[in-house]
Structures are given as structure tokens and as C-alpha cells.
Amino acid sequence: MPELAEVETFRRQLEPLLLGNTIESIELFHPRITRRHPNKKIFIKEVEGATVKKVSRYGKYLILELSPVSFLNIHLRMSGRFLVFDSENFEISMLPKHSHVVIYTKEKVVAYIDPRTFGEFWLTKSRTPEIDKGIDAFDSSQYQLYEKLSQYALSKRPIKTILLDQSVVSGIGNIYADEICANAQVLPTKRTCDLSDSENSKIVKSIKSVLQSAIDDRGSSLKDESFRDLYGNVGQYQNKHLVHARKTCSKCGSEIGKTKLAGRSTYFCRHCQG
DNA sequence: GCATATGTTCCCCC
């Protein structure tokens, strides 16, 4: 479910609730979420009583920096989300199905919900290099993005495959890869080596502008509405999609093409991107 | 029963 825009939505909503506050307790209801920690008691002991010093995001990773110093790394994978309650009137019975982790602070209770349990929480003593593979798709400058893309100027891989590669740019997933290509008026299947300078430049500008708009609209909730923000509200950016999960192009009205690329459903407009 | 799902990793193969 969550790509960079959805993770950033959670980050912005969690930050004011957690920053400077102490995690009074954490409950683990499903062992898979903390699967890197066979000993759950040690994990719980590390987190309980810690104060949140920073709430950051890199790509699709969310990172809570704690004091005493440790890093609580979180990845939501396909179906992870958060939901907040006021401590004052919270009861366990309020937790939705598939609530696997619950974080308690003085005033708020934050539940982590994840039907497919692909998501992960794990602790490291320092910032872990595994999250820093590619450059962040949103926080990097246009110059940095252009330079990074230039490294693939000879690549025969389709441009969408490059955008989806987290070791190149970190944070773009299937929805926004399609939307970035549509916004840049480049077919997702086009070989990266065949992109003109102007097309490369449009891709870079579109990475920034599509993600900015998507964050402004608190992400995309598709038909199943499985993405809800911290307050249980659906996002709004799906209403601004040009092509992804659409029947017709919202720019020109022509029929949307659909194919498989890198094993993922891929939507495009032949008229606008041809 | 089948296909699909906003993600990542691992294995096999060319």
C-alpha cells in the first residue's frame, strides 16, 4: 500500500504526537512484525521508557530516533498503516483486526495495523545503511536526481523499472512510477537510453511535482481504501491520477493502456505519452 | 478456484 507519499503522510501526522514524548509501553501482538528480534523481551525493554528525538523518513522507511540512543526502523511494505487514539478513552476493544503493535505515550495510543504482516519494526544502534541505498526521491534536489538518472543513460531497462529500483531512487512505487511517467509524457516502457535530454529533465521535474502534490493530498487510496491516514481518513490524490488504475486518461479522455512491467500492472496513455 | 493487490528478497537462468 504505502509509497513515499503515504509514508511521508504518516511521518507528518506522527511527528507532532511523538516528538519529545516518552514511549511508556509497547505491546507486540504478532511475532512476524519484529521477526529480526527473536527475543521480544529485549526489543520491548529497549523501546519502553525511551524518548522520541526525531521522526524521519527515507524512501519508504520511517525512522524513530530514540533516547537512550537507538533507531526504531519501520517499513510498511504492502498493507501496513497506523491509527491513533486518545489515551483518555482508549480501550483494547477499539483496535481493528490485524492490529499487531501498539505504542502508548502519555496522551496518545498509536496502533500498527498490517493484514498481510509483510511490514517490519526493527532496532539498530546507529542509522542502518540498508535504508540508504538509493537517493531519496523527494528530498533530493533536481540536480541530484538528474545526475543519478544520468548514470543510466546507456541502460536498456525501461524507465519505469529504473524509477522503481530502490537502489537508484528510494521511495517511488507502482502508483507514482506510472504517474511520474504520465506527467512527464514518457511511456513507462521506453528504454532509458532512448530518453531525450528534455524527457530526462521532465522525468526529474515530475518526480518532484507528483510527489509534492500527492503528499499535499495525503496520498492515494484506491478502490479498496486500504490506505487510511493516521486519523482513518482516505487520501485524495487518487482523484488527480492521470492514468494509474483509470479507464480513461484524465488529460485527454482516451482509453488507458494496461500492461505488465517488472511484474507490476502498468497504466499509460498512448495519446499523451506516445 | 483464479487473479489481483501501493513491497522486497531470494533463487534460477541467460
Place this chain on the structure above:
DNA sequence: GGGGGGAACATATG
């Protein structure tokens, strides 16, 4: 070494 394809993880929905 690069890169493609498929399977795996586990659950829900059409």
C-alpha cells in the same frame, strides 16, 4: 556482473 522471471511471504477482495 546485469538483468529478467518467478516464487515466496499472508490476507482480502472480486
